[in-house]
Amino acid sequence: MKPPPFDHHAPRSLGEALDVLAEVGEHGKVLAGGQSLIPLMNMRLAAPAHLVDINRVGALDGIEAGPDGVRVGALARHAHLERSGPAAAVQPLLRRALRLVAHPVIRNRGTVVGSLAHADPAAELPAVLALLGGSVRLARRGGTREVAAGEFFTGPLEPALRPGELAVSAFFPALPPRAGTAFREVSRRHGDYALAGVAALVRLDGDLRVAEARAACVSAGPVPLVVDVTAVCGARPPEAAGWAEAARVVRERAEPETDIHATAEYRRHLTGVLAERALREAAKEALEAAAKESGGTP
Structure with missing residues (x-):
């Protein structure tokens, strides 16, 4: 099966990616890991006119673990976070959940933030973010906003993303004492x-x-x-x-x-x-x- 025709954009910076998303608006979809989007396109269940491929935006590929929690960039793969010792030390639930996500070949390519943005109620990571009271940072040309998990998931496969916005990171709070x-x-x-x-x-x-x-x-x-x-x-x-x-x-x-x-x-x-x-x-x-x-x- 093949997807319907689309224009492919390959920005090399976050600013360029946000400019493209602002221009294509509701007709664009972001490609990161592609483990959910590509099958949907191949089955003709999604037909974006523009595919904004952010895999060359290196600034989005990062995991920061600190005393307050773990911030995961939009291009951080499931496997990368699963293997992160500092992240597991700050919030052990992340590793436990990630080991249940699909298969290793999927985790090697799929992204944590992409899974959240897909907003599938049958997926593990949305439940983890909701349980911990985490949030997703959304960026658009001209500004950013932080959306709490309780407000980010609005329905099945319906995240609180507006046209022109990109989910740039997710924050998982640290495990409290005791x-x-x-x-x-x-x-x-x-x-x-x-x-x-x-x-x-x-x-x-x-x-x-x-x-x-x-x-x-x-x-x-x-x-x-x-x-x-x-x-x-x-x-x-x-x-x-x-x-x-x-x-x-x-x-x-x-x-x-x-x-x-x-x-x-x-x-x-x-x-x-x-x-x-x-x-x-x-x-x-x-x-x-x-x-x-x-x-x-x-």
Whole structure:
């Protein structure tokens, strides 16, 4: 299958890329990794008149890990971030999620920011960004804006990108002290889109009681679903936090759809099972982190 005809633009600087995008407006699409866009074009599900190839804009290929979090440039590949030790140290959930993304050959080419801009609710990285309260930086000729994850995903395959804008980076906040994360999912085959998936974050207070607990669900609605279950399991030690009840809350909030791969009810059931497992694992990791920080044992 072949894509419909298009004009190819290959800017060599960010300014040039933004100029081209401003000129082509809604008729242009950005090409970075191309792992989602090219198949859509080949199947004639997308037909941009202009393809703005940013792969020569070297300034966008970077990963910066600092005390506050990890900023990932638009050309940073999945594999690059997956192998980044500094990024994993600042936010371990990134590596855990990336290992579940498709297959190595896809991760070698696909980009982190491109996955976010694709805004697929069945993908892992949108759920991670939403769970962590991250953001996406959008640039256009004349200015930039930072869009929080909760506002960036507006619908299935619908990011908050305006014509002429380019997603130049994404920011993933650092893991707080005495906190842990986990990511669990079920797919028919490794590398397939998940039938259901849950990323979890649990943070403990100084008395080693649950201070914060959240879960972000994959394939559970039109956008990544984030459920705060702190009210259900908070102010209690992890071993008595009631994770099954917290998982029930997550399951009831899920709004999956039936498709050729699974029924909505089965996806909802999986979401509950995975939520409990992920929350328990995150709580266990939080205890281990607290022990390491205090120099003792949990």
